[in-house]
Amino acid sequence: MTANTDHRPTYRVTLRRVVRSEWTKLRTLRSTWITLGVAALLTVGLSGAFGYGYNAAIQAGEVQPTTAEGLDAAFLALDLYALVIGVFGILQMSGEYGSGMIRASLAAVPRRLPLLWAKALVLVAVTGVLSLLVCLASFLVSQSFAGADGAALGDPGVARAILGAAAYPVAMGLLGLGLGAILRHTATAITMFVAALLLVPAMLEAALSKSMEDTVMPYVPVVAGQAMYALEPNGPFKMLSAGAGGAVLAAYVFAVLAGGTALLWRRDA
């Protein structure tokens, strides 16, 4: 005999359930799959084009084929992909405010913070898997053009670089999510995101003296991100090690998400 036949199940909000809800929200929007699909295909396609150019440069004797050069060519398109993932992250939060969905979401999760955490977890899972596939495919496609001169998966440092390359867009997505929570307005958040991540570094590079450049530029988010997947930093200025770059980027992510969390908690919805 089963007892409790007419007893209603005890409902309760848990982080696990909010994560499930956020996954449902993400997967039930057509725009999710269009955005991510187009970004992935475009990135891998561009990597192929860069691989073709890399091979041409090798044949012309302009470049010595090394693993580091191969990785540079493989991940040249990654900044574009990371930008799209950043905007995707912004939309996870600003889209709720734009549509008014936030009222329904916060009525269901009035403690508020699990909502942002669940969004972050789902974002990391989805963009993490996709980014790993995109980076792997970008590497293989671009290096296939160089044939025997191309870098191979087994080359020292390559596996680590691919992992670093995959982590970079995920971090940008989280930065976007935090910025979306802080600014709540899609257009404002995207403008701020592009300005802070692309325009400010470009202006800094032009404005700073060489010595200051080496002190400041490695800590700019995009540059710190690039350090995560460069084998031998060979840009116009010094770069951090992959681990330090990752740590700097993680600190940015933490700061922006903390700001978003505090404002989500305090403000009227």
Added chain:
Amino acid sequence: MIEVQALSKRYGDTIAVDDLSFAVQPGHVTGFLGPNGAGKSTTMRMIVGLDHPTAGTVTVDGRRYQDHPAPLREVGALLEAKSIHKGRSARNHLLALAQTHGIPAKRVEEVLAMVGLESVGRRRAGGFSLGMAQRLGMAAALLGDPATVILDEPVNGLDPDGVLWVRTLLKTLAAEGRTVLVSSHLMSEMAVTADHLVVIGRGRLLADTGMKELIAHVAVDGVLVRSPHATDLRDLLIGQGATVTSTEPEVLWVAGLTAETIADLAVERRMALHELAPQRASLEQAYMELTRDAVEYRDDERILQ
């Protein structure tokens, strides 16, 4: 039960809610009335924790909304109908809300059927009419089978069929012992739906009373009199202790005397009466009387500014 205690909300220089206290009891439909800008929506938003009170507290069944382990089980709220992402279907919208509480997907189909949206559950909500969006908002409010239901202007945009449906639903919910708080601008609708009223104006409590008591207390039954001798009749009736007002020539609004007395007096003085109609006080009259001083956006004020 909803308990609002000394609740205040200030936005910058504007005081939206000002030291408001009232309680909403289970088992009744409580109407929440007040002019535009009186603070009704703000109060409702504070009940479900969307806005933080500047001062005071509001609890649902003894706890703040956000302190309940399963909030949707406690309160179902329809605040603004279009609280939904346009690209998502009605079914997936409700499913995402249900999953936060571990409410089974079966319940989503149930509430969709309850509000009559089962045939469009898979359509993108962006294409919904205001009436359909209201029904979807009602479905979301009912999702957790809540003990308390809060609805802000639920009949907005509904066709007569939908209005009747909401009226029946609210009465059913109250009859099941739930707490029901509903705001509306439609006095005629409120008069047939609510049995208790909370009236606010400029963020302050104006009345917290039964429907019948409010009408009896605030509005006065009167008699409409039409006569070619209106001016003389007016003086005569005032002499008998009546209150007489007039908004058009030959028409008097008389309070304090019965139709029978007015007719007898007129016959004595050989004054012809063309119309003599007792008028029952309505909720609308009572409401207008009560909120006269509290209307935020009055025509005469607008002219003065």
